[in-house]
Amino acid sequence: MSKTVFVLNGPNLNMLGKREPGIYGGKTLTDVENDCIAAGRDLGFDVDFRQSNHEGDLIGWIHEAGEKAVGVAINAGAYTHTSIALHDAIKAISVPVVELHISNVHAREEFRHHSMIAPAVKGVICGFGTASYILALHALKSITA
Ligand code: CA2
Secondary structure, eight states: OOOEEEEOOOGGGGTTTSSSSHOOSOOHHHHHHHHHHHHHHHHHHEEEEEEOOOOOOHHHHHHHHHHHHEEEEOGGGGGGGHHHHHHHHTTTSSSOOOEEESSSSGOOOGGGOSSSSSSGEEEEESSSSHHHHHHHHHHHHHOOO
């Protein structure tokens, strides 16, 4: 039986590879999706990769992951720093969630230093460019049966 992991992306990540390559690199979100699918195949995961600019979509997908997936990797974008609702959604499911960021948020503006979701997740990966996604999948592999 295949194991599904959800890789969820929050606001503005659809712009990846189109703006700000100095911070976020040159890959598009489709490139990252393809990298995640390939890495997932090696790790024994079916990767369900999604992006939304709407907080409610992300909340619904977290609930859905709680029913269908063995784990979640999430780059919540700027909602990371603001969303109690995402924190509560993550707390409401029992599958492990890994928070990830492309950039090193701690080396950037003060308002990016605090994560609302960090207390609710299993662990956090940030600062490795888009390789953070692949590292998050490896983290999920190491903590799922
Ligand atoms: O480093 C990350 O992955 C972030 O989650 C990215 C968010 C930012 O608000 C977080 O503080 C850190 C922003 C995503 C916006 O992505 C863009 C990509 C290309 C061009 C413009 C925005």
